[in-house]
Amino acid sequence: MAGVLSLTELSAAVTAGELSPTEHVRDACERLAADTHNAVITLDADRALAQAAALTEELARGERRGPLHGVALGVKDLFDVAGLPTRCGSDVLADAPPAVADAAVVARLRAAGAVVVAKLHTHEFAYGPTGDVAAAGPARNPHDPSRITGGSSSGSAAAVAAGHVALALGSDTGASVRTPAALCGVVGLKPSYGALPVDGVFPLSQTCDHVGFLTADVAGAALTWDVLAGSGEFRVATRVGVLVDDFWRAADPVLDAAVVAAVEELRAGGVEIVEIRTPMIEELAAVYPTIVGAEAWATHRHWVAERPGAYQPATRERLAVNADMPAHVYVDALRTRARLTAELRAAVGDVDALVLPTTRLRATPIGADDVDGVPVRPSLLGLTLPFNLTGWPAVSVPGAVSDGGLPAGVQLVGVGLDERSLLHLAGSVSP
Amino acid sequence: MAGVLSLTELSAAVTAGELSPTEHVRDACERLAADTHNAVITLDADRALAQAAALTEELARGERRGPLHGVALGVKDLFDVAGLPTRCGSDVLADAPPAVADAAVVARLRAAGAVVVAKLHTHEFAYGPTGDVAAAGPARNPHDPSRITGGSSSGSAAAVAAGHVALALGSDTGASVRTPAALCGVVGLKPSYGALPVDGVFPLSQTCDHVGFLTADVAGAALTWDVLAGSGEFRVATRVGVLVDDFWRAADPVLDAAVVAAVEELRAGGVEIVEIRTPMIEELAAVYPTIVGAEAWATHRHWVAERPGAYQPATRERLAVNADMPAHVYVDALRTRARLTAELRAAVGDVDALVLPTTRLRATPIGADDVDGVPVRPSLLGLTLPFNLTGWPAVSVPGAVSDGGLPAGVQLVGVGLDERSLLHLAGSVSP
Numbered sequence: 001m002a003g004v005l006s007l008t009e010l011s012a013a014v015t016a017g018e019l020s021p022t023e024h025v026r027d028a029c030e031r032l033a034a035d036t037h038n039a040v041i042t043l044d045a046d047r048a049l050a051q052a053a054a055l056t057e058e059l060a061r062g063e064r065r066g067p068l069h070g071v072a073l074g075v076k077d078l079f080d081v082a083g084l085p086t087r088c089g090s091d092v093l094a095d096a097p098p099a100v101a102d103a104a105v106v107a108r109l110r111a112a113g114a115v116v117v118a119k120l121h122t123h124e125f126a127y128g129p130t131g132d133v134a135a136a137g138p139a140r141n142p143h144d145p146s147r148i149t150g151g152s153s154s155g156s157a158a159a160v161a162a163g164h165v166a167l168a169l170g171s172d173t174g175a176s177v178r179t180p181a182a183l184c185g186v187v188g189l190k191p192s193y194g195a196l197p198v199d200g201v202f203p204l205s206q207t208c209d210h211v212g213f214l215t216a217d218v219a220g221a222a223l224t225w226d227v228l229a230g231s232g233e234f235r236v237a238t239r240v241g242v243l244v245d246d247f248w249r250a251a252d253p254v255l256d257a258a259v260v261a262a263v264e265e266l267r268a269g270g271v272e273i274v275e276i277r278t279p280m281i282e283e284l285a286a287v288y289p290t291i292v293g294a295e296a297w298a299t300h301r302h303w304v305a306e307r308p309g310a311y312q313p314a315t316r317e318r319l320a321v322n323a324d325m326p327a328h329v330y331v332d333a334l335r336t337r338a339r340l341t342a343e344l345r346a347a348v349g350d351v352d353a354l355v356l357p358t359t360r361l362r363a364t365p366i367g368a369d370d371v372d373g374v375p376v377r378p379s380l381l382g383l384t385l386p387f388n389l390t391g392w393p394a395v396s397v398p399g400a401v402s403d404g405g406l407p408a409g410v411q412l413v414g415v416g417l418d419e420r421s422l423l424h425l426a427g428s429v430s431p
Numbered sequence: 432m433a434g435v436l437s438l439t440e441l442s443a444a445v446t447a448g449e450l451s452p453t454e455h456v457r458d459a460c461e462r463l464a465a466d467t468h469n470a471v472i473t474l475d476a477d478r479a480l481a482q483a484a485a486l487t488e489e490l491a492r493g494e495r496r497g498p499l500h501g502v503a504l505g506v507k508d509l510f511d512v513a514g515l516p517t518r519c520g521s522d523v524l525a526d527a528p529p530a531v532a533d534a535a536v537v538a539r540l541r542a543a544g545a546v547v548v549a550k551l552h553t554h555e556f557a558y559g560p561t562g563d564v565a566a567a568g569p570a571r572n573p574h575d576p577s578r579i580t581g582g583s584s585s586g587s588a589a590a591v592a593a594g595h596v597a598l599a600l601g602s603d604t605g606a607s608v609r610t611p612a613a614l615c616g617v618v619g620l621k622p623s624y625g626a627l628p629v630d631g632v633f634p635l636s637q638t639c640d641h642v643g644f645l646t647a648d649v650a651g652a653a654l655t656w657d658v659l660a661g662s663g664e665f666r667v668a669t670r671v672g673v674l675v676d677d678f679w680r681a682a683d684p685v686l687d688a689a690v691v692a693a694v695e696e697l698r699a700g701g702v703e704i705v706e707i708r709t710p711m712i713e714e715l716a717a718v719y720p721t722i723v724g725a726e727a728w729a730t731h732r733h734w735v736a737e738r739p740g741a742y743q744p745a746t747r748e749r750l751a752v753n754a755d756m757p758a759h760v761y762v763d764a765l766r767t768r769a770r771l772t773a774e775l776r777a778a779v780g781d782v783d784a785l786v787l788p789t790t791r792l793r794a795t796p797i798g799a800d801d802v803d804g805v806p807v808r809p810s811l812l813g814l815t816l817p818f819n820l821t822g823w824p825a826v827s828v829p830g831a832v833s834d835g836g837l838p839a840g841v842q843l844v845g846v847g848l849d850e851r852s853l854l855h856l857a858g859s860v861s862p
Contacts, residue, residue, distance in 0.1 A: 206765075
């Protein structure tokens with residue numbers, strides 16, 4: 001991966017005329033065509049090269065659409081891209097027609113000059129944090145192809161980690177941007193709930209779905225955020241909380257060590273560190289499968305009845321357990337979520353952000369349900385899903401890896417801190 | 432009702448020293464004690480008089496808490512008032528202990544000097560627009576005691592219409608402030624969703640519940656809104672929509688005539704009138720019983736199982752039909768609501784407000800399920816509930832009564848217009 005330019009470097013190189021959109025997009029398409037991580041679902045090289053040629057001509061005339069002018073963009077195959085089918089990693093949508101229009105965030109990135117080069121691998125219907133259950137088979141981690149990428153934005157994480165693209169869109173309902181970013185050693189931002197439009201993105205859970213993106217570094221994430229949300233001021237965080245209850249502890253000590261190292265970086269930068277207890281967290285986290293299960297079942301039940309065999313068995317089973325849920329169970333879960341979110345907000349008090357591991361395990365072997373007795377799925381969901389329930393912005397950044405092995409993700413969560421300010425803080429931990 | 436002061440007159444008279452809080456509160460308590468409309472559940476005369484005495488002394492020292500200093504306030508018995516039980520019109524809560532704290536809006540009004548004089552009649556658990564199903568029996572309309580007040584804020588509407596109090600709190604999940612205001616000939620404001628806190632108010636539907644209030648006139652409503660929400664600027668509406676589909680037509684021609692008269696008033700004031708079609712309205716309105724039913728059942732199911740006989744039969748039946756609702760039906764209803772609210776918003780376009788009848792019938796005989804074949808309940812809910820689904824602010828004001836009979840409510844709904852601006856517009860229709 002040496003020699004691959006970061007997003008800010010790419011943006012600068014194209015603007016300076018040192019790298020033409022055509023050169024860059026051709027390189028990205030060649031890399032994606034040769035990908036060995038099962039990251040790519042649909043490579044759209046011809047259209048991408050035609051757009052790159054047009055963008056190259058525009059630059060020659062002195063025209064620049066925006067900071068992403070000519071930059072290759074990967075899109076999780078849960079987002080609509082006009083002219084390409086959206087298959088959501090599932091044979092259920094094997095015959096999906098080409099989408100008529102771009103998803104709203106795809107359109108925003110295109111307006112700033114980005115070139116969609118490929119639709120990327122997703123865990124089937126985004127309903128899993130591992131990235132190994134999909135019509136196309138498992139995605140493979142660029143750091144060790146026998147291991148998972150994490151999911152559900154599996155192909156986005158793999159493609160950025162492998163250096164095929166510097167920017168990829170993902171979605172995050174409980175983990176799906178941050179966990180694959182963590183397992184693949186890249187940066188993944190889940191903005192606050194509703195901050196980016198979900199239009200044109202296949203829903204998993206309308207109350208937990210967040211649109212986000214993955215980049216190789218924090219500077220690239222900050223550039224992308226400005227493109228998507230408009231630029232603005234940021235606030236410097238001065239108090240950061242660490243969560244001391246057992247719930248928040250990783251199973252892999254390298255992950256806890258990465259948080260300790262991040263805390264030391266923050267302290268060295270003058271940030272005050274505050275210990276926080278969250279007695280309600282188990283009860284809050286427990287509503288997650290009820291809420292997502294009810295909402296996912298409402299979307300999928302007709303297809304499950306009509307074409308059960310088109311689903312991967314694990315996905316079908318995860319959906320079907322919700323078939324007989326009474327409405328009051330879901331209503332109660334929403335109420336508990338609102339009540340305990342308020343309690344969690346009170347418990348964290350006046351800190352600007354929280355720092356914690358992104359996952360409890362690093363990338364696990366493909367197909368493994370547990371590792372030394374630690375179950376994989378909850379270990380890749382448990383530390384991220386609370387912030388889908390609360391809607392607070394959260395970013396996973398590559399942390400220090402004390403054993404020199406697989407990547408270790410550190411998660412920073414904004415508490416009354418917007419995305420731009422959160423990314424500024426993240427830059428002090430992982431530049 | 433002659434000689435009763437409006438809220439703005441009361442506020443001015445107390446401030447000017449022309450009427451002492453003690454005199455005014457004693458008068459209100461005497462009126463409430465002699466009430467013949469079944470409006471009063473708990474008269475709190477001793478505490479009210481003690482508070483009035485304290486407020487009278489404060490005035491003598493030149494101290495004034497706010498615009499409601501010394502003004503008697505009635506509170507729907509769905510809101511907590513510290514020291515009094517909240518019985519919600521139901522024998523289920525016959526043994527409820529005194530509330531520990533005031534509901535948030537009660538506290539705000541007290542902070543501005545208001546004196547709670549009584550808890551007022553409510554349709555049982557606020558689950559009905561008629562006001563005749565309650566542990567205490569039916570509330571009676573001051574304009575004709577053989578007829579309903581409308582509900583669920585039945586006692587609030589009756590007490591204001593009878594001149595017992597100039598201000599009463601109510602709640603509105605589908606009709607419950609506006610419909611009783613319309614049937615009793617007073618003003619009722621349902622603010623936009625979430626504009627006023629529901630803390631300390633017994634829930635019916637967490638996604639449709641709105642806190643509101645009733646006054647004798649629009650000026651009193653505007654004064655109260657400033658107290659509750661803080662004063663500010665208003666915008667003058669220049670375009671108002673009339674809804675021309677059959678759905679929006681009243682069954683009683685006097686109600687349609689009242690809207691025509693209001694439209695003429697608006698035109699005379701320079702407002703442009705625009706005809707609007709809303710093809711999605713039947714489908715949107717159809718999700719209301721599903722959403723409220725699921726949420727109400729989640730709240731009540733334990734009590735219905737344990738003490739079914741403590742409910743009024745009509746309430747128990749309305750609750751129990753939701754017992755077997757699957758979660759996906761409710762999830763689908765929420766999705767349909769979001770989708771069709773967006774469609775309705777697009778259909779109404781760039782008008783500032785809508786003008787329509789508040790109800791399809793005027794006050795009906797107590798106990799009547801239909802009037803000349805027109806069903807009562809849907810006639811008192813159908814024109815108001817769409818704006819609980821959308822969350823837009825709406826106010827009912829007394830309209831012109833072309834036959835000289837019972838009051839006719841005209842509803843104004845804000846579309847991108849805040850409550851203050853909506854009340855300003857309402858003042859041009861019904862001063």
